[in-house]
Amino acid sequence: MKMKLKLRHKNSTMKQDEVKSDKIFQKTTEKIDPDLVIDVINVTKKYNLGDYTVAALDNVNLQIKKGELVAVVGPSGSGKTTLINCLGALDFPNSGKIIYNIDGKGFGSDITKMKDKEHKEMRLHRIGLIFQFYNLFPILTAYENVELPMLLGGKSREESKERVELLLNMVGLGERMHHRPTQLSGGEQQRVTVARSLANEPLILLADEPTGELDTETSSQIIEIFLELKEAGQSILFVSHNRRIVETADRVITITDGKIVGDHEGKKSLSEIWDD
Numbered sequence: 658m659k660m661k662l663k664l665r666h667k668n669s670t671m672k673q674d675e676v677k678s679d680k681i682f683q684k685t686t687e688k689i690d691p692d693l694v695i696d697v698i699n700v701t702k703k704y705n706l707g708d709y710t711v712a713a714l715d716n717v718n719l720q721i722k723k724g725e726l727v728a729v730v731g732p733s734g735s736g737k738t739t740l741i742n743c744l745g746a747l748d749f750p751n752s753g754k755i756i757y758n759i760d761g762k763g764f765g766s767d768i769t770k771m772k773d774k775e776h777k778e779m780r781l782h783r784i785g786l787i788f789q790f791y792n793l794f795p796i797l798t799a800y801e802n803v804e805l806p807m808l809l810g811g812k813s814r815e816e817s818k819e820r821v822e823l824l825l826n827m828v829g830l831g832e833r834m835h836h837r838p839t840q841l842s843g844g845e846q847q848r849v850t851v852a853r854s855l856a857n858e859p860l861i862l863l864a865d866e867p868t869g870e871l872d873t874e875t876s877s878q879i880i881e882i883f884l885e886l887k888e889a890g891q892s893i894l895f896v897s898h899n900r901r902i903v904e905t906a907d908r909v910i911t912i913t914d915g916k917i918v919g920d921h922e923g924k925k926s927l928s929e930i931w932d933d
């Protein structure tokens with residue numbers, strides 16, 4: 658599955674759109690180290706269950722560097738999905754800051770201060786989301802699923818074509834572009850969602866248990882794609898229950914009871930994790 662991926666291509670009309678829409682983040686400007694993609698500062702997220710309050714995230718501090726592949730591991734209920742949801746503007750913390758490096762040069766913006774319009778822009782253009790259960794549109798083909806975010810982002814079908822094909826070839830589905838999700842295996846469907854998440858050239862991919870439903874071999878294919886994307890400069894944060902798989906990441910964050918309790922280097926190859 659060799660990939661020639663230009664994450665930002667020369668003829669992209671997106672550049673212009675980005676410059677235009679970067680302006681909408683001006684009201685929420687925050688400083689950020691230009692080498693980071695996200696700076697999470699003192700984030701707490703509580704859920705009220707009647708008289709009882711759960712701190713799903715408890716004063717979390719986390720810095721993700723540009724181009725870094727970060728894995729998050731931890732027991733069930735430790736706050737991993739809550740972290741992904743807060744970073745992905747799907748849920749919002751009670752306190753703290755989540756600053757994104759919007760232009761990649763240190764023009765930061767705090768997602769917790771943004772309004773609907775900015776959140777929409779973040780979800781459409783700046784963040785790529787991948788879930789455990791694929792979430793593809795069943796009536797659309799693989800091609801159309803990947804194309805959709807580009808059309809929503811304002812590109813024409815013609816303008817989108819080259820990138821849709823590039824992304825589907827990159828995930829090894831060049832031959833199956835016109836299949837619907839029900840005509841694809843679980844691993845193939847997940848590869849479509851990876852291609853879809855990259856449609857609008859996001860700052861980061863956020864993946865919640867992307868290999869949760871997959872066997873060892875199919876999981877390895879997803880991780881292999883993540884490693885290739887990382888080589889191409891893509892920042893990625895993924896959650897996994899699999900203690901071996903997480904070791905392929907540059908860094909492994911361990912979370913327990915909503916707190917980061919560990920942060921160590923991974924960088925193992927796929928053959929190393931399956932051979933021992």
Ligand SMILES: Nc1ncnc2c1ncn2[C@@H]1O[C@H](COP(=O)(O)OP(=O)(O)OP(=O)(O)O)[C@@H](O)[C@H]1O
Pocket residue numbers: 704705706711712713731732733734735736737738739740
């Ligand atoms: N919408 C909600 N309302 C109330 N409590 C919630 C809600 N979402 C999550 N929680 C609670 O917050 C805590 C963290 O949940 P979260 O889903 O982030 O865990 P997780 O690490 O992703 O677990 P798993 O590995 O099982 O997916 C849990 O105690 C959970 O019950």
Ligand SMILES: [Mg+2]
Pocket residue numbers: 737738739
């Ligand atoms: Mg979860």
